[in-house]
Amino acid sequence: MSGFRGLDGMGVLVTGAGRGIGEATATRLAQEGARVGVLDRDDDMAQATAAAIRSAGGDATGYAADISDAAAVRHAVDAFEAKVGVIQGLVNNAGFDHAADFIDTDPELWHRLIDVNLMGPLHVTHTLLPRMLAAGKGRVVSIASDAARVGSSGEAVYAACKAGVVALSKSVAREMATRGITLNVVAPGPTDTTLFREFDSSGRLAPALERAIPMKRLGQPEDYPGLIAFLLSDDAAFITGQVISVSGGLTMHG
DSSP states (O other), X not given: OOSSXXXXXXXXXXXXXXXXXXXXXXXXXXHTTXXXXXXXXXXXXXXXXXXXXXXXXXXEXXXXXXXXXXXXXXXXXXXXXXXXXXXXEEEEOOOOOOOOOGGGOOHHHHHHHHIIIIIHHHHHHHHHHHHXXXXXXXXXXXXXXXXXXXXXXXXXXXXXXXXXXXXXXXXXXXXXXXXXXXXXXXXXXXXXXHHHHHHTTTSOHHHHHHHHSTTSSOBOGGGSHHHHHHHHSGGXXXXXXXXXXXXXXXXOOO
16 A cells, blocks of 8 residues: 555656666655656666566566657657556656866766756656646656755766756746646755766765764665655645755755
């Protein structure tokens, strides 16, 4: 039985669900009874996540798409919609980062970061919103970063993209507020994922962050799905346009 109202039987698309926070989120949503579309650029990873969910008794299907490619996104959404009918939930999770001081970066890297971290959520959200409007209900949860709120050395363009996701979510939340659709943002702090380990290739950053975080540890992928599931549910129907930090106390916003 679903722990949150409205999730049982809901079609929810999760991007970047082949690993990390996306995988943990897809797994939790399936446990809540949602019918999950596992979208990832890496088809093998998407299929592995979906297979693991099905073997545990959940409903999940894997789809391969690069979210920076609008046509690929539409194709995957069409395929998932053909399977589950109305898609009422979206988790914009997929992301990409590369550590470098801004002065040492170039437009080629900027475009790579922007294509995935900003254009990707734009493509997926823009594809799904008209379908949600037709259904009269929709829930969008985008995974940003506390870097969008406070900045982060070595992540200037990534942080700018995530700030764009925050502004997009708030703006569209206002546009959709009377039309049955909510948009909210979860802003993780430093999290022990493959993406973080690639960012912290020297291994020196993690111990310093653990000392700085009041809870004295990095986040884990499993720290986020409960909040994401809540924001997708009818229990959060009166919450929209919000940004919620999950950072072990590293950032505290009033």
